[in-house]
Amino acid sequence: MKIIPKEITEALNQSYGFILQIKGIAGTGKSTLALELLSKLKNPVYISTRITPQLLYKQFPWIKEFLPEDNILDATAFELTKTPLIDEASFFKMLKMQNLPDFIKILSSKINTLPSGEGTIVIDSWDAIAILSEVSWGKKNSMLANYVLELVRQKGLNLILIEETEKESYLDYLGDGIIHLQKSLFKGNRRVRNLLLHKLRGIEITQSSYLFTLNNGKFTTFSPTRRYDFIAPTKVIPNPDNPPRISSGIPDLDQLLNGGYVSGNIILHEVQPYLAYANGWFLAHLVIQFLSQERATIGVPPTGRDHTYELNYVQNLVGPTIFKKCFRLIEPLNDKPTGPSYVIQIKPSSSLDYFEQIIQSAEDLKKHSPNQPYLFVIDVNQPAYIYDLKELQQNTTRIINLLRKAGHIFYLTADSGNPYIDNLKQEVDAHFIISQIDGKIVYYGNNPQTNLFAMDFEAKDGVASIDLVPIV
Structure with missing residues (x-):
């Protein structure tokens, strides 16, 4: 078992930054993978168009160890209004992105706080930002993509873009890597999840598909089992029985x-x-x-x-x-x-x-x-x-x-x-x-x-x- 395929880790640990797309339909584990990647990298920043920082911490409590609230940029609403459900201190911490220029400005400001070559930004999801570029700014999202990618590349940062699709997009030709997450059924109604490595520029892909699970809210991939990988034990501690049941030892x-x-x-x-x-x-x-x-x-x-x-x-x-x-x-x-x-x-x-x-x-x-x-x-x-x-x-x-x-x-x-x-x-x-x-x-x-x-x-x-x- 391992947490992240070595190909992805190698790609994101290069000194000049890496643009990675994570693609897949809803419920395939894209956000969980992105957060798992951030936990392994320096200076993580998470831009969410889905949920507030408070809800993010509730759904993924383990991220508090590496992702401070100041590094979670809340883009869940582009015209926020104060509600009784949010205390005043938290409310004023929330970003108020009323239009696309505000998004670019806030993103640029955050990028400038990060040291060159040491930082990773996740935009979850790119689809929501792209829709904003079409509706409220009147620009093609290809132009937006060029702006954002240029901002991070100038600082040598990693950028992870989450997309709610498996279809080909303009970004596929601009970015450095593409990962697809898929879920399907195996032998009846058993769920199976696969991570597919479609492109990792400059990285040798030794295995293009990995089985993974979201068990306990964590993203875990599995390496192939090889018959000589088993480390022989040196002692025996039998598993106790549960009378009248007899333990298998597993x-x-x-x-x-x-x-x-x-x-x-x-x-x-x-x-x-x-x-x-x-x-x-x-x-x-x-x-x-x-x-x-x-x-x-x-x-x-x-x-x-x-x-x-x-x-x-x-x-x-x-x-x-x-x-x-x-x-x-x-x-x-x-x-x-x-x-x-x-x-x-x-x-x-x-x-x-x-x-x-x-x-x-x-x-x-x-x-x-x-x-x-x-x-x-x-x-x-x-x-x-x-x-x-x-x-x-x-x-x-x-x-x-x-x-x-x-x-x-x-x-x-x-x-x-x-x-x-x-x-x-x-x-x-x-x-x-x-x-x-x-x-x-x-x-x-x-x-x-x-x-x-x-x-x-x-x-x-x-x-x-x-x-x-x-x-x-």
Whole structure:
């Protein structure tokens, strides 16, 4: 996660100033982005045609730390009248811009108070000022744009212009950068927000689109998730249970599950293509949560893939004693039935027998791990392709009942496109999907129906953490 894309930060920190347009329809987060940018820059000035300074502080209380009221120029009305709702001291601080020459004069006066090359001015919105130029001054807004841009360029200042449109305008050819903010729906009614970098003169754009959120009234963009970015934790602090609920170790997920798991829960994890590594991090976190409390865990990974890294990662965190005592890895029987003591090999005769043998494999753990329920993580891609699909589909209800009767917690993971998923969706207690947008791993539930979340993998103070950040 990060607050502002590095391309924008680099553009606005040049010594000669930068003219940036933020474009988008209403409600896309333009004002929030502009204020977030001001919080990172010297000598911020905010000209508002939308709301008064008092309302601005109420909507964005965090801006008080960097944006004094004297630097908020109120252009909400061009012919202000005193009202009982505004105290006298505040009233006389408000600008009275009765016409466009007054606006130019006041803007010029404010610019002259700023040191050369050290200041950023936001005009929110440019559309309102442009309308004034047409109506009350009789000039084309292209002439107004030239005036304003010349004022800031002479002092080497940044200028951020907010526009209530996605259409091309005259300003596009005068300014240095163009950002579009968009909102749309993803997989039904889930909101998704995207920041598009269309132009940043003199700056290399390494990524043109970013997922972002307005969670907690802050503008936050997300960097692409890369499989090697994850910082491995150095210690384990299990998340406490909320009896009778059992914690997943991920507080945000527990909240989606009404406090956590209950015995007999069966959860389907659907994984989009090329995201097995993210699913692996997620499941490793669950395994560590259970093992650290000496709850047995049984893993049935996909075949044909080396799991040494993940196994060593888990073992190093929980310790070899607990790992060997409480963990079992299920593999198909092969010609060389040798391996670590925690590996159990099976040779099922049918799809139903496959799951029966997996459950039976946990029997020897009872004497080592009395803390129940256990966690089973089962990759169901293999049986979907090994066994006859029709037979597997016919046995789905029997398999689910078998798992539920065992009274443990079962995570069934499957790739999107697996023909068996449609059957499982109808039977499981919960169905979550791991996907990606603009390279960022996202997470959402079809059962329960949830909003879209950005998934952050971190190690806070050495402790593994997975955060689900809502896209709002």
